[in-house]
Amino acid sequence: MKILVCISHVPDTTSKINFTDSDTKFDINGVQFVINPYDEFCLTRAMWFKEKQGASVTVVNVGESSTEPTLRKALAIGADNAIRVNTDAKDGMQVAKELASIVKEGGYDLVLAGKESADYNGQMVPGMLATLTDFNFVNGCVGLEIDGTNVTAVREIDGGNETLSSNLPIVVGGQKGIVEEKDLRIPNMRGIMMARKKPLNVVEAQSTVVATSTESFEKPAPKGAVKLVDADNIDELINLLHTEAKVI
Amino acid sequence: MSVLVFADSTEGKFKKTAFEVVSYGKKVAEQLSTNLVVLTINANELSELYTYGAEKVVTVTNDSLDTFNAKKYASIVNQVVDAESSDIIIIDSSIDGLYLAPIVAVGLDAGYASNVVALPTSTNPFTVKRKAFSNKAFSNTVISTDKKVIGLAKNSFGIHENEVSGVTEVFNATIADSGVSSEKVERVTGKVTIADADTVVSAGRGLKGPENWGMIEELADVLGAATACSKPVSDLGWRPHGEHVGQTGKPVASNLYIAIGISGAIQHLAGINASKVKVVINTDAEAPFFKAADYGVVGDAFEVVPTLIEKLKAFKQA
Numbered sequence: 001m002k003i004l005v006c007i008s009h010v011p012d013t014t015s016k017i018n019f020t021d022s023d024t025k026f027d028i029n030g031v032q033f034v035i036n037p038y039d040e041f042c043l044t045r046a047m048w049f050k051e052k053q054g055a056s057v058t059v060v061n062v063g064e065s066s067t068e069p070t071l072r073k074a075l076a077i078g079a080d081n082a083i084r085v086n087t088d089a090k091d092g093m094q095v096a097k098e099l100a101s102i103v104k105e106g107g108y109d110l111v112l113a114g115k116e117s118a119d120y121n122g123q124m125v126p127g128m129l130a131t132l133t134d135f136n137f138v139n140g141c142v143g144l145e146i147d148g149t150n151v152t153a154v155r156e157i158d159g160g161n162e163t164l165s166s167n168l169p170i171v172v173g174g175q176k177g178i179v180e181e182k183d184l185r186i187p188n189m190r191g192i193m194m195a196r197k198k199p200l201n202v203v204e205a206q207s208t209v210v211a212t213s214t215e216s217f218e219k220p221a222p223k224g225a226v227k228l229v230d231a232d233n234i235d236e237l238i239n240l241l242h243t244e245a246k247v248i
Numbered sequence: 249m250s251v252l253v254f255a256d257s258t259e260g261k262f263k264k265t266a267f268e269v270v271s272y273g274k275k276v277a278e279q280l281s282t283n284l285v286v287l288t289i290n291a292n293e294l295s296e297l298y299t300y301g302a303e304k305v306v307t308v309t310n311d312s313l314d315t316f317n318a319k320k321y322a323s324i325v326n327q328v329v330d331a332e333s334s335d336i337i338i339i340d341s342s343i344d345g346l347y348l349a350p351i352v353a354v355g356l357d358a359g360y361a362s363n364v365v366a367l368p369t370s371t372n373p374f375t376v377k378r379k380a381f382s383n384k385a386f387s388n389t390v391i392s393t394d395k396k397v398i399g400l401a402k403n404s405f406g407i408h409e410n411e412v413s414g415v416t417e418v419f420n421a422t423i424a425d426s427g428v429s430s431e432k433v434e435r436v437t438g439k440v441t442i443a444d445a446d447t448v449v450s451a452g453r454g455l456k457g458p459e460n461w462g463m464i465e466e467l468a469d470v471l472g473a474a475t476a477c478s479k480p481v482s483d484l485g486w487r488p489h490g491e492h493v494g495q496t497g498k499p500v501a502s503n504l505y506i507a508i509g510i511s512g513a514i515q516h517l518a519g520i521n522a523s524k525v526k527v528v529i530n531t532d533a534e535a536p537f538f539k540a541a542d543y544g545v546v547g548d549a550f551e552v553v554p555t556l557i558e559k560l561k562a563f564k565q566a
């Protein structure tokens with residue numbers, strides 16, 4: 001089985017979010033970038049398939065050279081090789097189109113992507129990629145088993161779970177549950193050494209059409225200070241929630 | 249042209265987000281001086297939608313559509329887009345809406361803006377405001393394609409009544425092959441889900457142990473709220489995983505979020521700060537959550553919560 005894991009390179013959640021160039025660009029100054037948390041879950045599941053069922057694992061990112069340390073980290077975790085599509089994509093559709101060319105050329109059976117990336121929070125790439133490649137598609141996946149070409153996937157629904165059956169080739173949008181958090185892999189020294197020698201191929205972008213673009217960013221209006229209510233005066237809290245906040 | 253809204257339902261019943269997207273779609277149609285068409289699939293009580301401005305409801309019913317199937321549903325949306333010459337397609341941000349929208353967008357060669365929080369700020373160029381960076385910022389996004397798909401963030405626009413005398417038409421859709429079939433659906437019934445709740449009562453490690461959740465459930469009961477928890481609480485097995493909210497758990501966009509014994513770590517806040525009003529109960533006045541809260545009580549949950557329950561009961565009765 002050939003597995004492709006889509007890796008998005010995102011600011012760590014604890015990063016301060018600021019903008020430059022009259023609020024048109026994300027300010028990367030002092031920002032620590034990481035593998036998108038959902039993609040880490042997917043990569044760990046891919047490693048499981050590799051070890052238990054025999055599979056090759058490729059990781060891919062659509063981004064500029066600054067994303068390479070993130071891909072190297074994925075290689076250190078255990079992916080066999082990496083691809084970077086060299087472009088600063090403007091939206092999820094552009095990313096999906098680039099990924100679709102990689103998927104078509106590479107003959108992958110299973111494509112794992114995160115449910116959502118923690119930067120622009122598009123929640124769009126996996127579904128777009130599946131549709132562009134005409135692969136089957138399961139989103140919000142919290143459990144995945146593959147037997148030959150048969151796929152059994154569990155997805156989260158409002159208030160519960162749904163079990164789905166499908167076939168390879170498939171795109172799966174994964175989240176916590178596809179593996180448990182305690183099983184997440186972190187790179188060890190040997191992995192980091194080996195990652196340096198693993199292939200990281202850079203390919204040029206194909207598509208240039210832009211469907212959506214960010215004109216500007218803005219930050220939420222600063223929040224007013226919290227109104228503290230004395231623990232002995234819970235009536236006041238109820239009153240505020242009723243008459244001022246109008247939520248009860 | 250027209251504005252098409254997909255009004256999502258579960259087991260025939262509209263989700264609350266369905267009324268929100270219809271309310272929103274009505275306003276977008278007014279902005280563009282065009283008409284609104286609302287699509288429903290296997291839903292009942294269609295006239296409920298008239299209350300929120302649905303002049304025209306298009307309904308598809310078919311046994312094979314009883315459980316949501318993204319590809320089949322997307323194909324139906326796209327057939328109706330053709331029939332109604334829709335240029336703007338509006339879909340909610342429920343789990344199913346988020347599954348559906350990207351498929352619809354690719355099928356129509358449309359630009360897709362997800363997590364939109366307000367009416368378009370301009371219709372030419374077509375500009376919408378979207379959440380970005382885990383709710384820490386907004387992106388003003390221009391959609392430049394002819395057809396446009398908008399994913400409306402939950403509880404961002406609200407539900408607004410706008411009674412019209414609507415009409416309903418049956419649409420004969422072709423059902424697509426999907427390649428994915430549903431084997432089993434397991435849903436907790438009779439409990440308010442975090443996704444659907446107006447109020448969420450959430451508790452953290454400050455509660456000390458699973459045996460202390462009785463008062464949390466009682467408080468939720470009194471408020472008709474869903475219960476939630478911080479990540480360590482579900483990791484420790486004190487509460488089911490489905491209750492874990494935050495960056496790596498479920499997102500919460502309720503009207504009222506009550507956080508009890510939760511410190512307010514940034515990863516927790518990332519998932520809940522789309523909630524409108526936040527109340528924090530914590531013994532530590534320095535807990536970071538107070539900075540993100542609207543109302544706070546510095547106090548011991550084991551004293552404050554029982555009092556709150558008692559007073560709320562009295563309030564509800566009055």
Ligand SMILES: Cc1cc2nc3c(=O)[nH]c(=O)nc-3n(C[C@H](O)[C@H](O)[C@H](O)COP(=O)(O)OP(=O)(O)OC[C@H]3O[C@@H](n4cnc5c(N)ncnc54)[C@H](O)[C@@H]3O)c2cc1C
Nearest residue numbers: 452453454478479494495496509510511513515531532549
């Ligand atoms: C990559 C990553 C992702 C993460 N994702 C999430 C996520 O999605 N969701 C999430 O919640 N966390 C997440 N975390 C964990 C997060 O950083 C915090 O560790 C976690 O939120 C803390 O949970 P807590 O507030 O319940 O516990 P604590 O931090 O231990 O806080 C307990 C609080 O209870 C108060 N308290 C104690 N006794 C009482 C009492 N009697 N009455 C009232 N208050 C009391 C204390 O003052 C304290 O503020 C993530 C962390 C990482 C690194």
Ligand SMILES: Nc1ncnc2c1ncn2[C@@H]1O[C@H](COP(=O)(O)O)[C@@H](O)[C@H]1O
Nearest residue numbers: 006061062113114116117122123124125
């Ligand atoms: N630039 C990118 N390169 C590779 N994969 C990506 C990229 N952007 C998004 N993805 C994948 O798509 C998932 C969902 O991202 P998004 O649609 O941006 O929320 C991520 O978790 C990644 O797996």
